[in-house]
Amino acid sequence: xxxxxxxxxxxxxxxxxxxxxxxxxxxxxxxxxxxxxxxxxxxxxxxxxxxxxxxxxxxxxxxxxxxxxxxxxxxxxxxxxxxxxxxxxxxxxxxxxxxxxxxxxxxxxxxxxxxxxxxxxxxxxxxxxxxxxxxxxxxxxxxxxxxxxxxxxxxxxxxxxxxxxxxxxxxxxxxxxxxxxxxxxxxxxxxxxxxxxxxxxxxxxxxxxxxxxxxxxxxxxxxxxxxxxxxxxxxxxxxxxxxxxxxxxxxxxxxxxxxxxxxxxxxxxxxxxxxxxxxxxxxxxxxxxxxxxxxxxxxxxxxxxxxxxxxxxxxxxxxxxxxxxxxxxxxxxxxxxxxxxxxxxxxxxxxxxxxxxxxx
Ligand SMILES: [Fe+2]
Ligand SMILES: [Fe+2]
Numbered sequence: 001x002x003x004x005x006x007x008x009x010x011x012x013x014x015x016x017x018x019x020x021x022x023x024x025x026x027x028x029x030x031x032x033x034x035x036x037x038x039x040x041x042x043x044x045x046x047x048x049x050x051x052x053x054x055x056x057x058x059x060x061x062x063x064x065x066x067x068x069x070x071x072x073x074x075x076x077x078x079x080x081x082x083x084x085x086x087x088x089x090x091x092x093x094x095x096x097x098x099x100x101x102x103x104x105x106x107x108x109x110x111x112x113x114x115x116x117x118x119x120x121x122x123x124x125x126x127x128x129x130x131x132x133x134x135x136x137x138x139x140x141x142x143x144x145x146x147x148x149x150x151x152x153x154x155x156x157x158x159x160x161x162x163x164x165x166x167x168x169x170x171x172x173x174x175x176x177x178x179x180x181x182x183x184x185x186x187x188x189x190x191x192x193x194x195x196x197x198x199x200x201x202x203x204x205x206x207x208x209x210x211x212x213x214x215x216x217x218x219x220x221x222x223x224x225x226x227x228x229x230x231x232x233x234x235x236x237x238x239x240x241x242x243x244x245x246x247x248x249x250x251x252x253x254x255x256x257x258x259x260x261x262x263x264x265x266x267x268x269x270x271x272x273x274x275x276x277x278x279x280x281x282x283x284x285x286x287x288x289x290x291x292x293x294x295x296x297x298x299x300x301x302x303x304x305x306x307x308x309x310x311x312x313x314x315x316x317x318x319x320x321x322x323x324x325x326x327x328x329x330x331x332x333x334x335x336x337x338x339x340x341x342x343x344x345x346x347x348x349x350x351x352x353x354x355x356x357x358x359x360x
Contacts, residue, residue, distance in 0.1 A: 071160040074206055075172075078217045080117045084232070085219075085298060086329050118233060124214035125236040128267040130223050130248055136215065136268045140276055145208040146360040150350045151343065153201050153360065160207060170332045176200060177337035180346065182327045194349040195288040196327055199295055202274030204360065219298045220267045222306055225253025230305035232298070251308070260311035261294070271296050281358045290317035291324040301325065 148156070158173035170178070179196035206216045219232050226249050227237040242248040255264055266272050275293035278284065284292075294317060299305040301321045310318075 071206070074203070074213050074216060077116060077120050077213050078203075079170075080114055081120070081218055082329060082332070084117050118236075120213060120218060121233045122236045122239075123212070124218050124267075125227070125231075125233065126239040127211075127214055128221075128223060129240060129242050130245075130254075130265070132215075133223050133265050133268050136209075137276075139209060140273070144359040147357050148360065149357050150198060150201070150354050151347060153204060153358075154197075156207075157201060157204055160204075172200065172203065173339055174337055175332060177339060177342055177346075178331040178334045179327050181337055181342070182331040182334060183324075186327075190349050191285055191288050191353060192291075192324070194346070194353050195284060195291050195324070197346055197349070198274070198278070199292055199324075199328065200270060200274075202270030202272070202277070202292075205270055205273040208360065215268050216270050218269060218296065220269055220271055220294075220296045221299050222253075222264050222309065223267055224248055224265050225255055225309070226251055228299050228303075228305035230299045230303035255309055257308060258311045259309060261300075261306075261309065261314050261317065264306075264309055266293070266297065269296060277358065277360055278354075282354050284353055287316065287320035290320045294318075294321045295324060295328055297321070 154173050154176060158171055160172070176197050176199070179199065180193045183196045184193045203216055206213070210216045221227060221231050223242065227234065227240070227243060231237070237243050247253060271293055275289060278292060279289055282289075294301060300310075301318060302325075
């Protein structure tokens with residue numbers, strides 16, 4: 001969580017000193033103040049008194065006029081991104097399924113990935129700057145957008161996409177249930193099942209404050225240091241102003257070697273939003289929170305990038321995310337789920353790991 005203290009902003013043990021822009025008076029992140037000896041700034045974990053805040057019930061929220069159109073576009077992009085991620089996995093990891101000739105075909109297919117995905121990443125890679133990521137976290141902390149329970153949030157997300165695109169292959173609620181059910185079928189623990197159930201609820205950000213699809217979906221990556229070549233379409237980072245910044249384009253950027261992923265800023269999207277919502281409002285174990293925060297962090301969990309920033313804690317997180325990934329990617333082709341039938345079972349799990357209502 002980003003915390004402001006005078007001219008300093010802190011996330012984890014990483015501290016950035018800010019300068020006030022002479023013209024606008026706005027804070028501009030320029031000076032890193034990174035030191036493992038920096039006095040840790042206390043987090044408010046466990047100390048928040050949510051009842052003091054004024055909340056907006058989601059039913060009173062003013063929905064953007066283009067919600068349906070945006071929901072459909074978001075869903076199409078999200079599906080296309082998943083498709084590319086499936087292709088990549090099959091091409092390079094599942095050697096048994098593809099002979100050399102098929103590999104080539106798959107590789108070409110991946111290379112020719114639809115314009116939608118390439119166009120999406122071009123925009124995402126240009127706009128996910130350090131400045132944007134700081135501002136969006138300040139915005140996240142500044143207000144609460146809604147107060148509701150997990151199942152209600154699932155229905156809200158489903159409504160967004162269901163109403164917008166009846167032809168979409170799998171609805172949002174169905175994807176969540178299929179992921180959870182696949183985990184359950186494999187006899188995995190209840191916390192993992194419920195993690196599968198909620199893992200994409202961060203897509204609600206598209207109704208709560210997003211500037212486009214590029215800050216909701218897509219693979220995530222580290223900002224504040226050199227963009228890894230292991231990111232998808234790495235050449236599209238060329239138009240990101242941070243790639244010209246001497247500090248942000250350096251190997252370690254604002255970070256210390258092996259500072260740990262808890263102390264790096266990941267590009268903002270549905271993973272980071274949901275993690276920010278749940279880390280203080282659930283009793284999910286660290287592994288469950290890691291599955292949520294890192295499930296789109298493909299350059300790390302599949303391509304092995306950013307090893308110079310990770311620490312011992314991330315080894316466990318990596319194991320958890322890799323265990324979760326197949327359920328997310330491959331359960332879409334499973335049998336359809338009936339939300340009405342499954343609701344009682346999952347309501348019980350939800351009650352075990354979440355309060356009846358959460359701040360979103
Ligand atoms: Fe996701
Ligand atoms: Fe997903």
